[in-house]
Amino acid sequence: MKLVFVLDCADPEGLADFWAGALGYRRGPFHPPYAHLVDPQAERPEILLQQVPEPKVTKNRMHVDLRVDDMDAEIERVTALGARIVRGPFVDEGWPTTVMADPEGNEFCLIVNPGNS
Template sequence: MELVLVLDCLHPEALAEFWAAALGYERGRYDPPYVRLTDRDGKRPTLLLQRVPEHKAAKNRMHPDLRITDMDAELARVTALGARVVRGPFDDEGWLTTVLTDPEDNEFCLIRAPDGGA
């Protein structure tokens, strides 16, 4: 079994630039309605960006948590790529957490473990 994550979006080609840079993934070609993003080492799940006609209307039922070691550096990096901070950073039972959205308003979190590790 292989886990592949699919993210609905209006502009998969444009959004691919954000997610490839944010995750350190390689961007595949646009093969309508998908752009495939893959981990260079093949260890993390593939992300498919799927073109859909409708705008995002409500909170995502599932979202990525990016576990990091340096909140300030990662927050600066992803916001420079086009992410927007929704809330945080805040303490979530010892886990330093920031809720953000990508350029199409899909939620994701940056999370630093209580010990400062990822």
Template sequence: MRLVLVLDCADPERLADFWAPALGYRRDAPSPPYVSLRDPSGAGPQWLLQQVPEPKITKNRMHPDLRVSDMDAEVDRLLALGATVVRGPVDDEGWATTVLADPEGNEFCVIVPPERSLPEDS
């Protein structure tokens, strides 16, 4: 079994411009209605950005968490790529969390784990 994440969107090329550098992934040649993003190390799941006609209306039921060691630097980097802050940073039981949205409004979290937690790549 292989995990592939699919994100519905209006403009997969535009979102690839955001998500590829946000994740450190490389962009494959587009195959409409998809644009595929892959982890160059092969460790992370493939992301498919799928063009769909309907707009995003409500909160995501599933979202990515990006675990980092420096909240301010990572949020600044993602804002420069086109993200917007939805809320935060907040302390979520020791986990520093900022909720961001990609250029189409899909929410994701930037999280600094507490000292007692597992390393960010676990």
């Protein structure tokens, strides 16, 4: 079994640039309706960005958590790529957290392991 995540979006090519930069993934060519992202070390799951006609309208039922060492540096890095802060930073059961959104509004969290802060 192989785990692959699929993210519905309006502009897979544009969003591929954001997620490849945010995750350090390599992007493949756009083959409608999919843009393909892979981890260069082949250690993390593949990601497919699937073009869909309908816009995102509510909160994600599943989201990505990115565990980072330096919250401020990561907020600066991903906002430079096109993300925006939705909420935070705040502490969620001892874990410093910031809820972010990609350029199409899909939420993800930046989280610092309390043992690293």
